[in-house]
Amino acid sequence: MAETKKLLRTLAGEVLDTPPIWMMRQAGRYLPEYRATRAQAGDFLSLCYNPELAAEVTLQPIRRYGFDAAILFADILLVPQALGADLWFETGEGPRLSTIGAQADFDRLKPVEAIHETLAPIYETVRILTRELPPETALIGFAGAPWTVATYMIAGRGTPDQGPAHALREGNPELFDALIARLTAATIEYLSAQIEAGAEVVKIFDSWAGSLKGEAFTKYALEPCREITQALKARHPGIPVIGFPREAGEGYVGFAKATGVDCVALDNSVTPNWAAAYVQLDGCVQGNLASSHMVTGGQALVDETRRIVDAFSEGPHIFNLGHGITPDADPANVQLMIDTVRGR
């Protein structure tokens, strides 16, 4: 049967009349129905590990807006937790984890095979979604890239410059490389299990790729993404992969060819005209409206949305924000963006 889902057609290289659209963090705190379900679950992690409720919040933005894709509701930090790290969320601040600073901390981590014990509810969420999503909606699974996940495991929290991770990378490269290798192997198993449960696309989030420069970018952003992509495609022929080396700048150029990803997701620090010329020439791109427009709205939102759609109209393009939508966004602005993209 010919593929009918717009997102999958675009990932296969087709150029459609209007690009498919979805939004990073589309299930999130800007939606009152999300806040209600999260309260019902108790807290964020309980929501992630409750398949019925995680599927419910995944479906909420599909019901409200009819996005072309749903993204599994989970978090990139569930993998460290499945490897044995302690994980909790401080209200209003963000994630906290037990830290990895020395060999003994690494030695306490569990082997890769153990992750499914913790992550089984996530696969169940995927299975529920394969039954409940509308037939035209594609289901995206995801994981964090090894470097980004390592930055949280090493520092025990989010950091503005990923300083502790860079310090370990330079000061104890054997330990750092062992951590990256463990995360790469775990990510392959995690994404593979999501695909077996029904994910039709997977996305690798490397939110802090931009702080890796030169050879470090090649070794710790590009290379792990290549390894994960190749392993997934060997096991699941034809599975489309989206890579998101956020703020990679010139590192976006040639990223798809070097890693084998089918689509490069762009943050909004690069202009659409530049990215059309230097990144989209290799294939599909995703992005890249600044998420601040979801707060401010108005004519600027409409103009910038049109500029992005036009700039990428010659090749395959998935419309998205340049980063996740923020809790202070106005749900009406999301509708305005969608109507503008779809020409209504």
Ligand SMILES: Cc1c2[nH]c(c1CCC(=O)O)Cc1[nH]c(c(CCC(=O)O)c1C)Cc1[nH]c(c(CCC(=O)O)c1C)Cc1[nH]c(c(C)c1CCC(=O)O)C2
């Ligand atoms: C770095 C990172 C994390 N998680 C993620 C990244 C990479 C992308 C990015 O750069 O944003 C990815 C992520 N996190 C979440 C998803 C679900 C799918 C989606 O809707 O995009 C995805 C794909 C849910 C979430 N993950 C989180 C929330 C908010 C939690 C809440 O409801 O209180 C959601 C909806 C929490 C989270 N999770 C993380 C942080 C730093 C935080 C706290 C910051 C914040 O509150 O926004 C780690």
